[in-house]
Amino acid sequence: MTTPLAKTRRRTARAGAVLLASLAAAGAAACSPPGEGGRATQDQVAPASVSTDIGEEPIELTLYDGAGLKAVDEALIEAFTAKHPNVTITTRFDPDDVQAQNAPRVLASDDPPDIARIIALGDIVGNGQLTKLDAWAQAYGWEIPEGQLAMYRVDDNGVRGAGAQYTVASGFVVTGLYYNKEIAERVGMGEPPTTIVELEEDLAAAKQAGVVPIMAGNQTGQLIFTVQMLLNDALGQQALNDWVFNAPGATIDTSEAADAVGTVANWVEAGYFPADTNGTDSTAALGRFARGEALFYPSGNWDAAALEEQMGDNVGFVLPPSSDGTSSLAMSDPVSNFAIPAKSDAKDAAAAFLDFLTSEEARQVMVDAGFAPSGEGDAPTTEPGSLNAEVQAAFADLVEADGQVQFVQNATSGINATWLAQTQLLAGGGRTSPADLLTAVQAKYDEELGR
Structure with a gap:
């Protein structure tokens, strides 16, 4: 029997090619205006209080990504909602070659997603459209390798690599x-x-x-x-x-x-x-x-x-x-560099999903799909002697050496x-x-x- 994750693994070659193509086209997003009301309030960008308790009441989230990553996103969502059955995550996918360009307008809309893949990170932070994650990072105790954390940060001058944290990757290419x-x-x-x-x-x-x-x-x-x-x-x-x-x-x-x-x-x-x-x-x-x-x-x-x-x-x-x-x-770049749009009204639940991305379960999902996992920890299981096992072992060495470029x-x-x-x-x-x-x-x- 072919499992959903096995199907996802076979799509990795296409998804990887899509990922590189969309990354290369990312800068076009810098030319895309955020639309009316695009800039959020300061409290939306940097909430005064956050919580890691998302309760038991029903919560609905929307996740936004490129269509080429649909299968692996759905596998992540299935694993997350199994742990949090009160959360429902619906998805919205744009064609991969326009997702980066569309993102500023999607984030500025009256009904923005709660979790969104961001490629042109510095530009969208400059638009005031993303939520700073530092409070949740402290509350959850995120331990992220410095080389990966640099990919999630933007300073007050719009330069990546330092400053506040805005994203967490679902996984990486290597x-x-x-x-x-x-x-x-x-x-x-x-x-x-x-x-x-x-x-x-x-x-x-x-x-x-x-x-x-x-x-x-x-x-x-x-x-x-x-x-x-x-x-x-x-x-x-x-x-x-x-x-x-x-x-x-x-x-x-x-x-x-x-x-x-x-x-x-x-x-x-x-x-x-x-x-x-x-x-x-x-x-x-x-x-x-x-x-x-x-x-x-x-x-x-x-x-x-x-x-x-x-x-x-x-x-x-x-x-x-x-x-x-x-x-x-x-x-080694992120697969999906997920952020919480500033206008999301379910930030704590969205942050719980970002926290999940570095969990053992999520790391295994990404490895089963042929990608490298986010964060650090014990290496997910792979078929002994397989090429994927060699790739994952190499990535583990790369992370240990803090060598992602x-x-x-x-x-x-x-x-x-x-x-x-x-x-x-x-x-x-x-x-x-x-x-x-x-x-x-x-x-x-x-x-x-x-x-």
């Missing part, structure tokens, strides 16, 4: 390197690489054996996974997150970043990516990797179910290597298009230099932020 075990054995890769030097040795061995070293569908921007893997290592978590969070003075146009992008340029010149990478999309790249065309495939948890279905136990997953072989940094293509509304265009030039025979690529990206970033 990125790393998938590898073909049979090819790895053939080219003499005894263990997955833990250092950049070891990775380069494995890439050279694959090339020598006539195998594509790194599969990437750069028609849809997959080269950025490799670029940011090296940027993470060169610049570090704080610098990259500050840039994505739009911290004052943040820049990616540095000599260290140019060296990292220069490494990717060298790999392009050495033929470590498919010759037709710019004409290959992510779906085709996954299929080609699954058929045995490449040693490595940089991607995320959203591809695990499809790869395991096609490759069985011939595929493994590890976090990206680093220069020193000890630090763990990987791109935001996706650089989500720093501003239009920056994803610039990253795509520039990495396509980089992959297309060196039609740009690392320095010129970074200058172009930083110029777009500064333009969009009015700097």
